[in-house]
Amino acid sequence: MTATAAxxxxxxxxxxxxxxxxxxxxxxxxxxxxxxxxxxVHALLGENGAGKSTLVKIVYGLVRPDAGRMRxxxxxxxxxxxxxARAAGVAMVFQHFSLFEALTVAxxxxxxxxxxxxxxxxxxxxxxxxxxxxxxxxxDRPVADLSAGExxxxxxxRCLLQExxxxxxxxxxxxxxxxxxxxxxxxxxxxAADGTAILYISHKLEEIILLCESATILRxxxxxAGCDPRRRSARELAELxxxxxxxxxxxxxxxxxxxxxxxxxxxxxxxxPHGRALHDVRLAVRGGEILGIGGVAGNGQDELLAALxxxxxxxxxxxxLDGRPIGALAPAARRMAGLATAPExxxxxxxxxxMTLTENTLLTxxxxxxxxxxxxxxxxxxxxxxxxxxxxxxxxxxxxxxxxRALSGGNLQKFVIGREILQRPRALVVNQxxxxxxxxxxxxxxQALADLAGAGAAVVVISQDLDELMELAHRFAALNxxxxxxxxxxxxxxxxxxxxxxxxxxxxxxxxxxxEGVPA
Amino acid sequence: MTLLAGIDPVAVAAxxxxxxxxxxxxxxxxLVTEKAGVLNLGVEGMMILGAVVGFAAAVATGxxxxxxxxxxxxxxALAGxxxxxxxxxxxxxxxxGLALTLFGLGLSALIGQGYIGVRPPPAGRLAVPGLSDLPxxxxxxxxxxxxxxxxxxxxxxxxxxxxxxxxxxxxRAVGESHDAAHALGFPVRRVRxxxxxxxxxxxxxxxxxxxxxxxxQWTEGMTAGAGWIALAxxxxxxxxxxxxxxxxxxxxxxxxxQLNLQAAGVKIPVEYxxxxxxxxxxxxxxxxxxxxxxxxLHAPAALGRPFHAAG
Numbered sequence: 001m002t003a004t005a006a007x008x009x010x011x012x013x014x015x016x017x018x019x020x021x022x023x024x025x026x027x028x029x030x031x032x033x034x035x036x037x038x039x040x041v042h043a044l045l046g047e048n049g050a051g052k053s054t055l056v057k058i059v060y061g062l063v064r065p066d067a068g069r070m071r072x073x074x075x076x077x078x079x080x081x082x083x084x085a086r087a088a089g090v091a092m093v094f095q096h097f098s099l100f101e102a103l104t105v106a107x108x109x110x111x112x113x114x115x116x117x118x119x120x121x122x123x124x125x126x127x128x129x130x131x132x133x134x135x136x137x138x139x140d141r142p143v144a145d146l147s148a149g150e151x152x153x154x155x156x157x158r159c160l161l162q163e164x165x166x167x168x169x170x171x172x173x174x175x176x177x178x179x180x181x182x183x184x185x186x187x188x189x190x191x192a193a194d195g196t197a198i199l200y201i202s203h204k205l206e207e208i209i210l211l212c213e214s215a216t217i218l219r220x221x222x223x224x225a226g227c228d229p230r231r232r233s234a235r236e237l238a239e240l241x242x243x244x245x246x247x248x249x250x251x252x253x254x255x256x257x258x259x260x261x262x263x264x265x266x267x268x269x270x271x272x273p274h275g276r277a278l279h280d281v282r283l284a285v286r287g288g289e290i291l292g293i294g295g296v297a298g299n300g301q302d303e304l305l306a307a308l309x310x311x312x313x314x315x316x317x318x319x320x321l322d323g324r325p326i327g328a329l330a331p332a333a334r335r336m337a338g339l340a341t342a343p344e345x346x347x348x349x350x351x352x353x354x355m356t357l358t359e360n361t362l363l364t365x366x367x368x369x370x371x372x373x374x375x376x377x378x379x380x381x382x383x384x385x386x387x388x389x390x391x392x393x394x395x396x397x398x399x400x401x402x403x404x405r406a407l408s409g410g411n412l413q414k415f416v417i418g419r420e421i422l423q424r425p426r427a428l429v430v431n432q433x434x435x436x437x438x439x440x441x442x443x444x445x446x447q448a449l450a451d452l453a454g455a456g457a458a459v460v461v462i463s464q465d466l467d468e469l470m471e472l473a474h475r476f477a478a479l480n481x482x483x484x485x486x487x488x489x490x491x492x493x494x495x496x497x498x499x500x501x502x503x504x505x506x507x508x509x510x511x512x513x514x515x516e517g518v519p520a
Numbered sequence: 521m522t523l524l525a526g527i528d529p530v531a532v533a534a535x536x537x538x539x540x541x542x543x544x545x546x547x548x549x550x551l552v553t554e555k556a557g558v559l560n561l562g563v564e565g566m567m568i569l570g571a572v573v574g575f576a577a578a579v580a581t582g583x584x585x586x587x588x589x590x591x592x593x594x595x596x597a598l599a600g601x602x603x604x605x606x607x608x609x610x611x612x613x614x615x616x617g618l619a620l621t622l623f624g625l626g627l628s629a630l631i632g633q634g635y636i637g638v639r640p641p642p643a644g645r646l647a648v649p650g651l652s653d654l655p656x657x658x659x660x661x662x663x664x665x666x667x668x669x670x671x672x673x674x675x676x677x678x679x680x681x682x683x684x685x686x687x688x689x690x691x692r693a694v695g696e697s698h699d700a701a702h703a704l705g706f707p708v709r710r711v712r713x714x715x716x717x718x719x720x721x722x723x724x725x726x727x728x729x730x731x732x733x734x735x736x737q738w739t740e741g742m743t744a745g746a747g748w749i750a751l752a753x754x755x756x757x758x759x760x761x762x763x764x765x766x767x768x769x770x771x772x773x774x775x776x777x778q779l780n781l782q783a784a785g786v787k788i789p790v791e792y793x794x795x796x797x798x799x800x801x802x803x804x805x806x807x808x809x810x811x812x813x814x815x816x817l818h819a820p821a822a823l824g825r826p827f828h829a830a831g
Contacts, residue, residue, distance in 0.1 A: 062703065082705030098703045100696040101821060103689075111693050112704055116686070 019068035046218035061085035091159035106139035260458035285458035292473025309341035338426030393418035410441030540772025546750035549722025556715035557695035561617025564747025565624020570724025595724020695820030756805030
């Protein structure tokens with residue numbers, strides 16, 4: 001706007017002005033304004049709860065704003081439904097739950113189109129579009145059989161078949177390997193070069209700096225800045241987004257000594273139709289050490305956690321704690337022995353949604369914290385323990401007698417992790433400890449894990465967030481189709497090496513040359 | 521072979537198709553309801569309400585067809601009540617379904633008080649000139665009432681609808697993941713309401729077949745668990761229409777066979793014979809579906825989960 005010699009900027013594709021949306025007790029969006037040029041990749045950046053989701057739901061016609069106006073190609077735009085948004089040329093790739101597992105690729109694509117052609121003709125078009133953009137797909141396979149990267153391709157192809165003018169991408173890289181991310185970016189650049197604008201929602205700063213030419217940063221439902229992310233550093237963007245400086249956790253020196261938690265020759269068949277079998281998993285973690293386990297979702301993370309927690313017991317010698325075989329013990333006995341676990345699914349697995357925080361402490365801490373004596377619950381002790389967790393981990397809640405469901409994701413995760421850490425376990429295994437948690441809570445959780453290791457416990461962090469593992473772990477291993485790679489020290493690992501450990505890009509070979517043809 | 525002496529296989533086969541029809545109708549309706557992600561345990565209640573309302577309407581008008589239409593409407597009306605409670609007020613599906621069955625049983629007893637011992641107008645058979653007189657085939661295939669053919673046609677129709685039509689695809693999608701379907705902009709509640717109404721109408725027809733064709737008279741509680749068998753069939757048939765028909769015919773066949781055995785004076789306690797259709801049907805369907813992880817893929821993933829559009 002300060003340049004005087006530049007040609008007049010092209011008319012914006014989408015203009016958003018004064019958008020406001022309030023939910024009971026929360027102002028999700030307050031007076032939001034931004035504009036996107038045709039063919040631009042525009043980032044919407046913000047922490048969880050900053051209002052990104054509400055805003056894109058408004059643009060996509062899923063939510064009606066309380067106030068504000070939008071213009072698409074200069075004409076007033078107020079979609080009453082996603083169908084209206086699609087008809088106007090707005091398509092969206094969702095972060096979660098928009099594919100139907102039991103249906104085939106072609107059926108899924110057909111469901112997202114207004115007037116789909118017969119399935120056989122559609123299959124041909126899917127093949128054509130996926131080849132044009134370097135996204136190989138078999139239209140007849142059920143989605144349940146696809147990897148996360150392939151599922152995302154289904155969503156992208158579904159959108160592209162409608163020739164949209166604006167493509168909304170909601171946190172598209174959260175489940176991809178680095179190679180898959182590279183291919184995705186190639187595809188997105190090609191889509192943008194064809195004149196389709198992309199609204200890219202993320203909280204991964206490096207990606208936004210690489211991909212986007214403009215950004216709108218949200219915090220607490222308001223626009224706090226609009227900028228060109230290519231001219232800013234990741235740290236500047238992070239501070240705009242969070243509003244304060246984020247400290248990486250202090251990492252203790254690599255420890256020495258005998259292993260505390262050992263897994264040897266652990267094999268388990270798949271427990272459910274789309275589960276993964278574990279094949280000869282071995283790992284050893286010393287006291288004071290953090291082992292990071294990476295891998296694309298669905299490669300055995302849940303199964304490994306279930307095998308370690310005791311939900312799926314195996315041979316006694318497969319899992320040892322301080323040399324003692326505990327592989328055949330049930331979960332409660334393992335906790336008593338000193339092996340604590342926290343699964344990925346906070347609501348329904350780690351915590352019972354409709355029970356209070358006090359009641360939820362009983363679920364894992366009854367034995368070690370002696371909350372139950374002679375078969376009777378010591379409510380006062382349980383409440384005290386819950387209060388200690390709340391105080392020590394800064395859990396934002398009105399009190400201990402609140403249903404777990406009522407807590408936000410980050411606060412509940414702090415509670416669940418805190419519940420395990422305050423039991424002072426010998427070893428702790430966590431799966432996706434900061435998934436869907438805002439940056440401040442994530443930093444607190446990582447610091448707590450680092451502190452626990454610092455106090456001498458063995459810690460295993462299973463995560464799909466590679467940055468988190470690089471920041472936290474002393475050694476890194478990857479799960480790939482139920483097999484665990486040997487662990488390697490994190491110092492000196494390159495992104496490419498990690499990608500190879502993760503199994504490279506599944507089924508992406510066909511797309512490689514095309515992706516590399518696009519200049520980065 | 522002394523056991524089966526005096527039993528005419530063609531007569532048994534023809535009778536089994538008739539005996540299977542009430543369950544087949546109720547089950548195919550419930551299959552559609554469940555494919556949309558709704559578990560309606562009120563099948564028994566909707567069947568018996570259909571039985572008594574169909575009976576009363578047929579007696580009053582003298583027309584079996586009007587009776588059948590009234591039965592379908594009554595089943596759909598009771599299902600509509602279920603839809604309001606479950607979709608509108610987000611009531612628990614299991615509890616509401618059970619209540620629906622109890623309500624249907626009680627209401628039907630009340631309505632049916634004046635009809636005990638009354639004879640309904642005779643149900644006509646679809647006699648095809650020439651074909652119906654064929655030696656075996658005539659009795660087996662071309663000598664039944666309208667509802668028998670309707671049942672088979674419905675199975676074929678539901679199969680084709682779910683497999684080939686866009687509306688069927690949307691219905692399956694709603695039953696698979698209502699959140700995803702909602703995100704794509706499909707009217708989850710409307711789809712589910714229509715599926716529930718269809719299930720109710722089918723159950724009502726099935727009940728009317730019992731009271732107007734099979735028995736034919738009105739007795740209290742005359743469905744005798746047929747609705748529950750229909751529910752079980754849907755699950756054990758892995759939500760596949762043709763398997764539902766297979767299961768219904770199997771059940772009907774053994775029910776007819778055991779009646780014939782009883783009549784032939786076989787020395788097996790009557791109680792064992794009477795329970796055999798239930799046992800054998802469930803056993804056979806369990807064996808068919810056992811040990812096949814992919815069978816789980818046919819189950820609607822969102823079955824029984826209440827849908828609440830957030831935001």
